[in-house]
Amino acid sequence: MQKIWFLFGLIGVLIGMTGYAYSQETSLATFQETAQIIIDKSISQNVTASIALQSTSIQEIQIPAELEQKIREDRRITAIVVTNENHCILGVFDESCIIINVARDPEDKGILAIQNTTKRVASLFIDDVNQALDTEAKFHSVFIQSEDETSKALETSGTISGKGTVSAVYTMPMEDTxxxxxxxxxxxxxxxxxxxxxxxxxxxxxxxxxxxxxTFSIIPIENKSLLQLKLSVDYPNTASSINEISPLELLKTNELKRSEYFSSGFYPLNSILQVVVLSPESTNVSDVRGNIIPSQLVDGEKIPTEITKEGWIFDPEQGKRIQGKFIFGERKSIDKNELIFSLGGSQLSTPKIETSFDESIVIVIIISVIAIGAAIYYLKGYRK
Structure with missing residues (x-):
């Protein structure tokens, strides 16, 4: 929980620094595109491939300014999620959902009081959300989330799902994805x-x-909202057989191209590929076909010391939870075969980590952008 809110805090730092950042050779944008692969050998045995488009600007992900402000200023709303996930919440079948998460009032004693308060708060927003998204979702139920094993394994907070989350659920007819x-x-x-x-x-x-x-999510954070549109594909019961990982094969493409939206400048960290492996036993990354970028540890996070070159940062590179982030550097696209790596085998010989710390504004910006990336990694969406 502390880690994810620390990351959200860094997003606020980034927002405050954006104007200054644009004057540097390395530029930043509030819009970010991320490809993510989760290989869950530990719990679900599923592989999930997804693309997330995210921004803190309502000019780039366009929701009404009045609605965004209303959500932020209420302070009780922790997230609004629109999804056509199967069984988006317990008791919902073959319907799409709008889920409004409401912070629990400590004064509410008992389930009935919690449900009544949650429904009352959510009712202030559902008409506006329906109008903004051209939907007609109707109230279904209030649901108090129990602990979610996958959320724990991925180190998520309860903002979207997990123990203690209270959700007002509105449903509408299921729509083709x-x-x-x-x-x-x-x-x-x-x-x-x-x-x-x-x-x-x-x-x-x-x-x-x-x-x-x-899944579309609105998550209020300080004086902005994190807006995310995510498309996910599940490959059921396939995780256990995967030892060689080809991310683009799972994304059904031979080439990963960056958006031309970033063509006006150098935005090396606004397009990221991330792979997470959850394993019941300790494993390690091996046989990486692409580059591994030199990095240094900053507050326990591996931060690249060279962002003009394309390549991987694995952090950690061994254990029961492995995470790799690939950045493009100056490249506009990456070929399928450049991204393949394996699990097990000989451990990596990683580039020497720099011991000196560059105090320049660029390094601070890198930390902030990695934080934005990490935030979207953890927002898989609703789980049953």
Whole structure:
């Protein structure tokens, strides 16, 4: 919990520094595209491939300014999630959901009081959300989340799901993912993002897959909101057989291209590929075909010391939970075969970690952008 809120705090730092950052050779944008692969050998045995498009700007992910401000200023709303995930909450079948998470009032004693308060607070927002997304969701129930093993394994907070989360659930007819993604992305994303390719095109293609699902989240953080549109595809019961990892094979593409939205400058950390492996036994990364970027430890996080080169940062690179982040450097695209690596085998011979710390503004910015990336990694969406 502390880690994720620390990361959200760094996002606030980034927002405050953006104007200064633009004057540097290395630039930042509030819009970020991320591809993510989760290989869960420990709990579900599923593999999940997803594309997330995220921003803290309502010009880049367009929700009404009045609604965004209303959500932030209420202080009781911790997240609003729109999804067509199967069984988005216990008791919901074959319906899409709008889920409004409400912070529990300590004064509420007993389940009935908690449910009544949650429904009352959520009712102040559902009409506005329906209007913004052109939906007609109706009240279904209030649900108090129990502890979620996968959330714990991924070190998530209870903002989206997990123990202690109280949700007002509204349902509507189930919609095909491809048509729902087309509709929501047209409502939320300006044409200058939709027409510039990149990860958006991969998500659009993935939306046609049989097990594809869509999630849109609004998460208030300080004086901004984290807005995220995510398209995920599950590959059930496939994790245990994977020892060689080819991320783009799971994303159904031979090439990962960055959005031309970033073509006006050098934005090396606004497009990231991330792979997470959860294993019941300790394992390690091996046989990496691409580059491994030199890095240094800052507050327990591996931070790249060279961002003009493409390559991986594995942190950690061994154990029961492995995480790899790939950054593009100056490259605009990466080929499928450049991203393959294996589990087990000989341990990595990683580049020497720098011992000196560059106090320049660029390094501070890197920490902030990695924080934004980490935030989206942990927001998989609702789990049953």
């Amino acid at each position: 491809a048509s729902m993604y087309e509709k929501i992305s047209a409502l939320l994303l300006p044409r200058e993002i939709r027409d510039r390719g990149g990860f958006y095109d991969i998500a659009k293609n993935l939306s046609k897959e049989e097990n594809a699902k869509i």
